Amino acid sequence: MTVVGQSSTRTADLVVVGAGAVGAACAYFAARAGLRVVVLDRGPVAGGTSSAGEGNLLVSDKEPGPELDLALLSRRVWTEDLGEHGRHWEFEAKGGLVVGDDDAGLEALTGFAEHQRAVGVEAVRVAHDELPAYEPHLTRVVAGGVFYPQDAQVQPMLLTAHLLRLARGLGAQVVTGSEVTGFLRDGDRVTGVRTRSGRISAGAVLNASGTWSGEVAALAGVDLPVLPRRGFVLVTQPLPPLVRHKVYGAGYVADVASSDEALQTSPVVEGTPSGTVLVGASRERVGFDRTPSLPVLARLAAAAAALFPVLRDASLIRAYAGFRPYCPDHLPVIGPDPRAPGLWHACGHEGAGIGLCVGTGSLLAQALSGRTPELDLHAFRPERFEESGTPATEELAGAH
Numbered sequence: 242m243t244v245v246g247q248s249s250t251r252t253a254d255l256v257v258v259g260a261g262a263v264g265a266a267c268a269y270f271a272a273r274a275g276l277r278v279v280v281l282d283r284g285p286v287a288g289g290t291s292s293a294g295e296g297n298l299l300v301s302d303k304e305p306g307p308e309l310d311l312a313l314l315s316r317r318v319w320t321e322d323l324g325e326h327g328r329h330w331e332f333e334a335k336g337g338l339v340v341g342d343d344d345a346g347l348e349a350l351t352g353f354a355e356h357q358r359a360v361g362v363e364a365v366r367v368a369h370d371e372l373p374a375y376e377p378h379l380t381r382v383v384a385g386g387v388f389y390p391q392d393a394q395v396q397p398m399l400l401t402a403h404l405l406r407l408a409r410g411l412g413a414q415v416v417t418g419s420e421v422t423g424f425l426r427d428g429d430r431v432t433g434v435r436t437r438s439g440r441i442s443a444g445a446v447l448n449a450s451g452t453w454s455g456e457v458a459a460l461a462g463v464d465l466p467v468l469p470r471r472g473f474v475l476v477t478q479p480l481p482p483l484v485r486h487k488v489y490g491a492g493y494v495a496d497v498a499s500s501d502e503a504l505q506t507s508p509v510v511e512g513t514p515s516g517t518v519l520v521g522a523s524r525e526r527v528g529f530d531r532t533p534s535l536p537v538l539a540r541l542a543a544a545a546a547a548l549f550p551v552l553r554d555a556s557l558i559r560a561y562a563g564f565r566p567y568c569p570d571h572l573p574v575i576g577p578d579p580r581a582p583g584l585w586h587a588c589g590h591e592g593a594g595i596g597l598c599v600g601t602g603s604l605l606a607q608a609l610s611g612r613t614p615e616l617d618l619h620a621f622r623p624e625r626f627e628e629s630g631t632p633a634t635e636e637l638a639g640a641h
Contacts, residue, residue, distance in 0.1 A: 253279040253414075255609060256434050256443040258421050258457055260284075261291035262397055262595050263587050264449035265404035266602030272411035274610040279441055280405065280413060281434070283420035287401040290451045290594065293563025295474060295511065295519050296397040297487060298596035301337045301389035302494050304353070305360045307620035308572055308593070313361055314616050315600030316391055323599060326407070330400035331514050337392030337487040338367070338375055339494070340383040340548075346491045347384040353494065354387045363390050378483050378551045392487055394511065397595050424461050424584070431461055431583035445577075445609060447585045452529075452566040454574070454588035458623075461581040465574060466626055467589045469564035471530065473523050475541055477555045479516030484549060487511040493522060502526040504537065508544035510552075518552065520545040522592075524565070531562050565591045575601055575621035576608065585609070586623050 255271050257264045260282035272278045282288065298319060303309040319332070341347030354364035365388045372379055375388060405415050425433035425442060433442035448465075450457045458465035492507040502525070509521040523537050538560055546553045568574060568589035578584045587601050604614040 250433075250440045250442055251279070253277045253441055253443045255279070255445050255447060256281060256441050257447045257449055258282075258434065259289075259449035259451060259454075259588075260286045260401070260405065260415060260417060261289050261449065261451050262287065262401045262404070262598045263451070263590065263601055264447070265401045265408065266598040267447055267449055267587050267605050268413050268415075268602075269404045269408040269411070270599075270602040270606035271609055272408045272413040274606040276606075276609060278408060278413040279443070280408070280415045281419045281421055281436065281441075282417050285417050286405060286415070287398045289453070290563050290566060291397050291401050293474070293561055294397050294592070294595055295509075295521060296331075296395045296400070296595050297511075297592075298393040298395060299337060299389075299487075299593065300357070300362050300391045301339055301364075301387075303357075303593075305356050308597075309357070309360065309362070310616055311573075311597050311600050311604075312593070314603075315597050316393075318599040318603050319393065322603070326403065327395075329403040331394075331396040333394045333514070334390075335392070335394055335486050335511075337389040337489070338379075338386050339389070339489055339491055340372075340379070340386035341491045342382075343384050347386070350387050350491050364388070365390070376485055376488060376549075378549050379488065380548055380550055388486075394487060394513075395595065396513075400595065400598075421457060421460065424581075429582060431581050445583055445585055447587055447605065449587045451588060451594070452564040454566060454586065458578075458584075458586070461578075461584050463578055463580045463584070463623070464627070465586065465588070465623060466569055467574070468526060468567045469529050470567040470591065471523075471525050471527050471562055471564055472521060472592070473534070473537055473541060473560055473562050475520035475538060475545070475557050476559045476561075477518040477520070477552065478558050480512075480518060480555060481516070482512065483551055484510055484512040484518055488548065489522075490544075490548065506537065506540045506544060508541075508548045510545050510549055517558070518545075518555065520552075526567070529564060533560065533562070566594065567591045569626070573597065573601065573621055574623050575605065576618040576623065578623040580624060
């Protein structure tokens with residue numbers, strides 16, 4: 242779609258602001274529900290966090306609660322609803338192996354898995370002498386692990402592009418290089434968006450702008466504490482098949498749940514269909530600073546080589562950084578915003594946005610088309626931060 246002239250106004254049922262994986266999934270499911278959808282992004286498709294992640298679809302790192310419920314729903318959508326499209330985004334039902342360094346770590350891991358099993362997660366305890374059957378090249382200096390067959394992986398840029406292709410096939414329009422500069426209002430109600438090239442009126446506007454969702458929300462006069470949490474990923478040269486699953490240390494789970502601003506690293510290693518091996522994971526809140534950090538990269542490489550000694554001689558071909566859209570309570574923001582009626586949000590998924598995007602899109606399409614979502618959205622409501630006495634402005638001020 243091309244919008245011509247500042248005075249021109251187009252109409253839609255839903256404007257999605259953001260052409261990353263979450264925005265693409267929301268656009269697809271909304272279009273499938275019969276809504277007229279326009280997707281806007283100030284940059285290219287998957288130009289933000291969706292182009293800088295590993296593509297993990299995980300249940301293994303989530304404790305029982307709303308996020309795990311959303312992950313399990315998303316897992317069903319991935320396999321049952323979208324299974325026929327998996328080849329387009331390199332869906333791999335590879336499973337995840339979480340390992341404990343010592344007996345105490347393994348005991349904590351298995352206790353965590355027991356709680357997860359009670360709510361529907363498949364988790365299998367793996368004894369030390371059983372590990373080589375899962376990962377022949379894994380170090381023997383670990384006590385054991387837990388295998389999660391429901392963990393999977395996709396290629397996130399392919400995913401985003403194909404979801405938008407599917408949405409376009411259902412009549413959606415996708416406009417890149419189109420920045421939203423403000424909202425149209427009728428009293429307190431949001432009735433559309435302004436862009437540099439024109440206006441689009443809409444029954445609803447969905448803020449799916451990833452790490453920049455707080456800035457978009459601010460244009461509507463509401464606070465949303467979505468903050469950038471930087472992470473680096475290393476990529477090796479193409480190698481023969483060495484790593485069969487997503488493999489990570491138990492410390493990764495604690496890092497995901499942490500609110501610490503300081504640097505945290507824990508080994509995460511997985512292969513890809515192209516033969517490269519991806520190595521993470523680091524987390525730190527440093528604003529939008531993309532400056533490569535050699536000490537962080539060195540820590541990641543050393544941790545990966547300790548987990549898989551066979552990688553010590555592998556060459557790294559590149560490293561990249563991305564910004565996870567972090568919320569203080571580690572839950573995404575999903576649903577209508579009562580502070581600005583007509584404005585909806587789908588953001589703040591932190592490092593789980595790829596895995597949770599299809600569940601998020603499915604639920605929002607249900608709500609936007611007047612149906613009751615199959616998962617209660619109350620825990621994800623946008624106004625919860627003000628209810629808890631933690632205004633977004635304070636969180637933002639503390640991030641710098």
